[in-house]
Amino acid sequence: xxxxxxxxxxxxxxxxxxxxxxxxxxxxxxxxxxxxxxxxxxxxxxxxxxxxxxxxxxxxxxxxxxxxxxxxxxxxxxxxxxxxxxxxxxxxxxxxxxxxxxxxxxxxxxxxxxxxxxxxxxxxxxxxxxxxxxxxxxxxxxxxxxxxxxxxxxxxxxxxxxxxxxxxxxxxxxxxxxxxxxxxxxxxxxxxxxxxxxxxxxxxxxxxxxxxxxxxxxxxxxxxxxxxxxxxxxxxxxxxxxxxxxxxxxxxxxxxxxxxxxxxxxxxxxxxxxxxxxxxxxxxxxxxxxxxxxxxxxxxxxxxxxxxxxxxxxxxxxxxxxxxxxxxxxxxxxxxxx
Numbered sequence: 099x100x101x102x103x104x105x106x107x108x109x110x111x112x113x114x115x116x117x118x119x120x121x122x123x124x125x126x127x128x129x130x131x132x133x134x135x136x137x138x139x140x141x142x143x144x145x146x147x148x149x150x151x152x153x154x155x156x157x158x159x160x161x162x163x164x165x166x167x168x169x170x171x172x173x174x175x176x177x178x179x180x181x182x183x184x185x186x187x188x189x190x191x192x193x194x195x196x197x198x199x200x201x202x203x204x205x206x207x208x209x210x211x212x213x214x215x216x217x218x219x220x221x222x223x224x225x226x227x228x229x230x231x232x233x234x235x236x237x238x239x240x241x242x243x244x245x246x247x248x249x250x251x252x253x254x255x256x257x258x259x260x261x262x263x264x265x266x267x268x269x270x271x272x273x274x275x276x277x278x279x280x281x282x283x284x285x286x287x288x289x290x291x292x293x294x295x296x297x298x299x300x301x302x303x304x305x306x307x308x309x310x311x312x313x314x315x316x317x318x319x320x321x322x323x324x325x326x327x328x329x330x331x332x333x334x335x336x337x338x339x340x341x342x343x344x345x346x347x348x349x350x351x352x353x354x355x356x357x358x359x360x361x362x363x364x365x366x367x368x369x370x371x372x373x374x375x376x377x378x379x380x381x382x383x384x385x386x387x388x389x390x391x392x393x394x395x396x397x398x399x400x401x402x403x404x405x406x407x408x409x410x411x412x413x414x415x416x417x418x419x420x421x422x423x424x425x426x427x428x429x430x431x432x433x434x435x436x
Contacts (some may be wrong), residue, residue, distance in 0.1 A: 104170040111173035114180065118343060135168045180289065187353035196359035197431035198223065200230070201410055203425040208399050212414075214407040215244065216359065219275040219280045220436040225285060227432065231402055232290045239400040240294040242392060244283050244385075244409075247301035256306045264327045272332040277349035277355060287404060298392040298403075300385055309380040352435050359434060365408055386412050393417070 139161065149254050158362075191195075200218075201212040211234060213227050231241060263269075270281040288295045300308075339347065358364050386409055393401065419422045 106167060107177065108169055108173045114177070117173045117348065120340070120342075131169060131172060132165075134172075134249050135165050137379055138168060139164055144277065154365060165317045183350065187350050190353035190356040191349065191435065194356075195362075195436075196356040196434050198359065198407065199410075200430040202427040203414060203417075203424060204427055204428070205417075205421050205425070207423075208393070208396075208401065210393065211219050211239070211402045213402065213404045214410055214412050215282060215404050216355075216407065216434050217270050218277055219282065219434045221280055222281070222436045223434050224282065225434055227272070227404065228286055228290070231287050231404075234400070234402045235291040235294065237400065238292075238398070239402045240296065240396065240398040241287065241290075241298050241305055242286060242298040242389070242396075242401055242403045242405075245299050247297065247299060256310075262327065266329070268329050271327050272336075275336060276347065277351045277435075278337040278345075279352075284404075285343060294398070296388050296392070296396075300388055305380055305384070308384050312376050312380065316330065356435060362411075382408060385409070386416065389413055390416055390420075394420075429433065 112124075112128075119127060142164070198216060199214050201210075201213065201214070203210050211230075213230070215227075216223070231239075235241070273283045285318050335342070358368070389403070389405065389409070390413060414424065414426070
């Protein structure tokens with residue numbers, strides 16, 4: 099009975115591998131599996147021989163028994179791992195997908211609707227944001243939007259080196275292909291009904307200038323490593339995947355993105371894990387300061403803001419420090435990935 103179960107497990111994995119990788123990688127997978135089998139046989143043989151002096155290295159019965167057990171256990175592990183991974187992805191994507199918050203805050207003098215944004219999302223998410231902005235503009239709201247202004251090429255080079263990643267206009271476009279989503283297009287939110295749109299963000303020159311100032315104060319030394327061109331890596335990966343493999347990767351990537359959006363602790367950990375904390379402080383906190391200043395100086399009493407999810411918590415807490423009357427009235431939610 100056990101032997102039949104072992105063959106069933108191995109057969110199931112064979113079908114799964116064939117379905118995902120098709121014929122071109124099917125044989126490569128099992129060739130690699132049997133090579134690993136031989137490698138582990140070499141490692142485990144001395145222990146087997148130590149326990150049993152009659153355990154012969156070239157005994158085909160011993161080698162066959164070990165091979166079957168190795169392939170069976172590896173197959174069982176991979177099947178269980180696939181079931182857990184797919185179950186996790188299905189739960190995150192279909193049962194409990196991430197909802198992006200829409201915060202309504204007020205100090206009884208000004209009213210703010212803060213649309214937390216994702217730079218890649220499903221088209222339906224952006225359409226919902228657009229519809230809400232249109233409705234709010236009918237109620238005399240002014241739009242504050244996040245958009246780092248372009249400037250000198252030299253500043254982009256310094257920024258890329260600080261991040262160790264080449265961060266250009268195509269990065270979000272290529273990332274969206276890995277997730278089966280689309281890149282955020284700010285133009286769809288602008289000039290709706292009433293032309294009251296204000297870019298409340300820094301230019302790349304200003305970001306780099308603030309970063310270099312803080313870097314000097316902290317005593318941080320320059321790191322001359324060339325930035326990784328993520329666009330090239332993503333393009334190479336996409337070229338190696340067929341439609342079926344890409345759809346599977348997208349489903350898993352979407353589940354990871356849903357998990358991150360829903361979990362504040364993960365977001366905070368990711369922000370703090372960035373090796374260059376000085377550049378992250380500039381990207382997040384310095385831009386937050388600029389946004390708060392714009393809120394305080396705005397004469398219009400009604401403001402709708404489209405800014406990244408990581409920005410709201412700090413902005414709201416800082417507003418409350420400066421004016422204890424700021425309160426969260428309610429929170430609405432929009433599904434990000436559909």
